Amino acid sequence: MEPYHNSRLPYARNYITVGLLFLMAALLFGLLAAMQYIVPGWGRDVFSFEKLRPLHVSSAVFWILMAAMGAVLTYISEGENTVRKPTWIKVQFYLFTFSFAAILLSYCFGIFSGREYWEFHPYFSILIVIGWIVFLLNFFHYFKTLKHQPVYIWMWMTGVVFFLFTYLESNLWLLPGVRHRLVQDMTIQWKSYGSMVGAWNMLIYGSSIFLMDKIAGNQTYSRSPMAFALYALSLFNLMFNWGHHIYTLPTAPYVKYIAYFVSMTELFILGRIIYGWSQTLSTARKYAHIYSYKFLFAADAWVFANLGLAIVMSVPAFNIYMHGTHVIVGHTMGTTIGINTMLLLAFAYNILGNDSRYQLSTSRFSVAYNITQISLASFWLALIVAGFLKSYWQMTEPTIAYGELWNRMRPLFYIFYVAGLGLAVGLLYLAVPLIRSGFSKASSK
Amino acid sequence: MRDHQLKVVVFTVLTVLFLCYSFVLYFKDYQETVPADALAQKGKDIWQQKNCGSCHQLYGLGGHLGPDLTNVYGKREQPYIEAFLRTGTTVMPNFHLSDSEINALIAFFKYTNTTGVADPRSFTKHLDGTISQQSSSVR
Ligand code: HEM
DSSP: OOOOOOOSOGGGHHHHHHHHHHHHHHHHHHHHHHHHHHSTTTTTTTSOHHHHHHHHHHHHHHHHHHHHHHHHHHHHGGGOSSOOOOHHHHHHHHHHHHHHHHHHHHHHTTOOOOOSSOOSOTHHHHHHHHHHHHHHHHHHHHOOOSTTOOHHHHHHHHHHHHHHHHHHHTTGGGSHHHHTSHHHHHHHHHHHHHHHHHHHHHHHHHHHHHHHHHHHTSOTTTTSHHHHHHHHHHHHHHHHOGGGGOTTSOOOHHHHHHHHHHHHTTHHHHHHHHHTHHHHHHHHHHTTTOHHHHHHHHHHHHHHHHHHHHHHHTSHHHHHHHTTSHHHHHHHHIIIIIIIIHHHHHHHHHHHTTOTTTOOOHHHHHHHHHHHHHHHHHHHHHHHHHHHHHHHHHHHOTTOOHHHHHHHHHHHHHHHHHHHHHHHHHHHHHHHHHHHHHHHHHHHO | OHHHHHHHHHHHHHHHHHHHHHHHHHHSOOTTSOOOOHHHHHHHHHHHHTTGGGTOEETTEEOSSSOBOTTHHHHSOHHHHHHHHHHOOSSSOOOOOOHHHHHHHHHHHHHHHHHOOOOGGGSEEOTTSOEEOOOOSOO
16 A cells, blocks of 8 residues: 555654644644634633643644654655664654643643743743754754755755754743833744744655655656755745734834745745646546555645635735634644645655554545545635634624624534534544554554 | 755855844844833733733734734723723633732733734735735824
């Protein structure tokens, strides 16, 4: 079912296994948090939204980071001839697993920094920074030179370095001079977040190019000028497009102009997807029997849908209406699930999915896969429509009560919830065989 | 070989530009906002510690269960805000805030209201897709 496996770093699979557990946690907390959308005040005094939201979002981020690190470490070691001792890979693994789990626990006790996405106490950042430095050293241990390297090596290097930079930057709020000027604080916060997502995407997209080469059995694409041109364009966007998160903030106008201009360069990427679509489809037919390929294909389709939405949202005059609505939530989850999670599942299936004891049959796999995709599409659309309607009602009826807005959106949130359940069932079904195989591998090593 | 040099040059130039841009933004004078006074600073710290931002937005950024509060101070009477903070609502929990915490949060809202206007209706939209923003309604 899967192309060859020759990892020289078997330990790195554990990252994927633990990452999948965080994914399961994200699904559980997401469903619990969304209960408060459909039953107002549900669980307010026990597990209120200010706990469930960070539990959900952080679990999702931890899934992404763990699995991305695991994929990079596994793939970068595949060219090696010798199996190396995984001592530092282990240290890195335990640092992240411990701090991520402790963070989730701390949320249950109501300990927060109150920063969006990284809502935990700043002490945990020390562990994360140390962990990332170990990752950086591990990475550069395997990395020899940039000369004659395929594009994914460049991408991984960029991701590893820029994540550290932006993570440190996102902690500048700890300086009182930054924290107490709201506009400065929010400018730097979203500058760092925008680039940080770009950085982890470099790790993930780089790995997807690696995997595609591996499936195709050649490096034609990853060494092509087109691959490098697109990498340069993504790097440019990683560095300069983040201002589209803060069009509503009264920060310097040039921040917005730069972001607007740079974001529009993503139209090239959109154009290329349209241009290459028939090729994508014929490749899809060729590799239809490979499970990991199916996820690469799904991610392609989701890149297209989400990039289309993102480009519209990067026009300031549209963007300001969408902020604070569920269009943003749809965009965020659409990308973290549709693109990141699909690609990470492709790596997970490639790295853990070859254990015949746990493998899903083709028909079962197809059912779970289709449930996941259809649910995700409904989930995404329900959020976007709810967001548009909210924006429209707020425009046309400025005095509308907040509770009334929610009453009107609620039917869409029922759809959102049911689709969310479907998504959770589909992903659970796809992930469980991998988790089982991960644990049996882990214990035999 | 040439090819490799080109890649290195592009990467280096972009990185240098990025670092310059970053440092401009760290050190530029954010004149558009006055810094918060001591009470409002305390209010911001409480806002973060209680994770109010998981439900509420400032300038449209934050969680999505509750409304944007950037300009709540300009829109609502103080006793109204106080009532929410004291008891919560069906959806918003009661945080059992002390009087001094409530005063600090109100000072924070008073401050956020001076930093600018978040309502999309207050923006001027231009045909090229750009926007201009009203500076704050109060000073
Ligand atoms: C792979 C699975 C998932 C991932 C990676 C994921 C990721 C995320 C992310 C990144 C956010 C932050 C959104 C923002 O700030 O705009 C978020 C918010 C949220 N997600 Fe998910 N999510 C997943 C599945 C689910 C499911 C199955 C549900 C349940 C229906 C759900 C419900 C929510 C809710 C209620 C929020 C809070 C939105 C708000 O601010 O009001 N998520 N999720």
